[in-house]
Amino acid sequence: MRRPSLLALAGLAAALCACGSTNDAALRSSLAALRTPPVAPSSSAAPGPTCAHPTWSLHPAGPGPSVRAIRRRGRLRAGVDQNTLLLGYANPLHGQRIEGFEIDLLHELSRALFGRPDRIDFRALTTAERISAVRDGMVDIVADAVTITCDRARQVNFSTVYLSAGQRVLVPSDSPARSLKDLRGKRVCATQSSTSISALGKYPGVIPHPVPLRTDCLVALQRGEVDAITSDDAILLGFHAQDPYTKVIGPAIEREPYGMAISKSHPDLVRFVNRELARMRADGTWRRLYRKWLPGTPRQPTVHYRD
């Protein structure tokens, strides 16, 4: 009686030894793999040093060694923005081709370099990347609403001014504000590392709302997250074209002369570009392109040379 039962119990114990156990290894590694690291916040630039004539550029001249190198390569590498209607933007209606006033100026340069307007590799840049992209040789030239400032002029060379913009303010069309002074205690959107956001520092009480790309400001305004946008008038006009329920208010807060940024080590490219810009001003190309893209009367910027 007892012996067989004990044997059965021993058998049972043997069966239990084979008992499986469970663990969390699979779930732990799945969850660890899915975890996304947080996005690091970026900071805005502080106002830079001052200097006498940052917009004075180099005298026009023919091609030198770096122009010849670009010609040998066969393509011009240009840093642009693809979100700024009127100046430079990827047009969804044309298969996301980049178009705009600045883009057409670059096509003119391509024509002068290669005899064809389309030998350009466009690289989209964030506002914060514009200077470093030229300085580090990622692109040959940047035409992306770069305001010439003393700080930037110490890092890169600038062509002569190709557009005189001014910093202004865009508000919803029902806003009672008439200038930036009326926006005390309000949130005002501006692009990170832009001259516009530095200028906001002069208006205490205005709450800056920095974003990485220009059009992010229009999204913020349309969603009611900010009360106004400050940027250059050329950019704001592009916003207004995308949202007619907005208006540009007030006088220009700052003068914003745009120049094409080129590496300090390629002065001959600066001279070559200046020669082309002078040609465009003289033969009416500049005026034609201005009329093609921008509203208002074309007023050619005054040009100074430092040598």
Added chain:
Amino acid sequence: MAVTASASVNPFGVKVARARLHRTPVRLRLTAAVLAIASIALGLIAATAATSRRDAAHSVSASSEPQLMRAESVYASLSDADATAATTFLTGGIEPPARRSQYLRDLDAASAQLAALTHHAGDSPATRTAAATLTNQLPVYTGLVEAARANNRQGFPVGAAYLRRASALMRTRLLPAAERLYGIEGQRMNGDYRDGTRNAGLTAALVAAAVLFVLLVLTQIGLARFSNRILNIPLVIATVLVAVLGMWIGLGLSGEQNALAAAQRKGSDSVQLLSASRVLALRAQRDDSLALIGRGSDTTSLEDFDRAMIALRGKRAGGGLLGEAQRVAERSGTAGSLAAVRVSLARFERAHARVAAREGIGDYTGAVRSYIRGELRVARSLDAALESETRAAQQRFATNADSASSSVRGLRFGIPLLALAVAALAVLGLSHRVREYR
């Protein structure tokens, strides 16, 4: 336990007046009571163990596994919707109807599964918070995507900004909430696994059976000594029943335990690893779309692409989630089925490299074309391969979990019946002896 025939203390140590103890009928009645109580105690202990095992096994297959699959489906649908929206935008112009309907299907699936998940979630505050985030933010997300479409259709570049915003919302709010849900349900399921394989109940039931068995044997030895009768038929039957019951408990519960462990090892471990892999593959695809939309201005997406790929396949061969899934598959004898996934992944990486090469020489149009005609198709087949592997693992899970439940099904009712029978037989067997004194 040293109990002799002339025991002055009963096995449970209940002290009784010495004089009464020496009167045989009282001793017999006491022994009968002790045996009856021990049988009923065995019945209770074993039934509790079987019920809690059965509940855990049932909960794994009927509740926590379906919930985990719902959470996985929410997560994967949202990831796919995000990848599809980004890709659709990239193609520009008039979107292909198939891609639009896929986006809408994803959203439908995500909200339907989310509703089912919250319906079955009970009142876990963590689940509710995560589900509320999804319920509140999903309309915001779709609103942003529609704003992107509307602006895109008018040729306005602000459309791209809306899409970036939508994708950022997906990355920072929706997907983390889906991930939390997935984590909560995964933990719940593993908790059920632990309950279903816990040894304490089984050990207690077996010890109780052994104690009762020994008591019955000792009683029979004692009876044989002072009554000169070798066999007491009811007590012999009771002893056999206890032995059978003990074996049944042991085999049933360990069978359940083995089946449940197999369900995890062969099924849900693979399900978890493969569904996480699927989400990572979709994330990589979305990253590539966003990087192309950014046309060089979006380096974070490419960094995230690399991170997703490393998490997916590791830095060295056999690493990452897929390496782990492979090892799990080998352990459970289902290896080889992952070959299709690995082939698709290798093709996906080659396609990605071709797109990157086009971008590297500044040929944006060519890069987009190569992405849409090459990488995107490969990404779809990778997703399909991962999905079908996940479903196969789910099937393996279901088979094993069913057998776990069925191992203990009879026990829940069998144990109390058998225990009552043992108690009755013990009382019957001893009452025969008591009657001899009248």
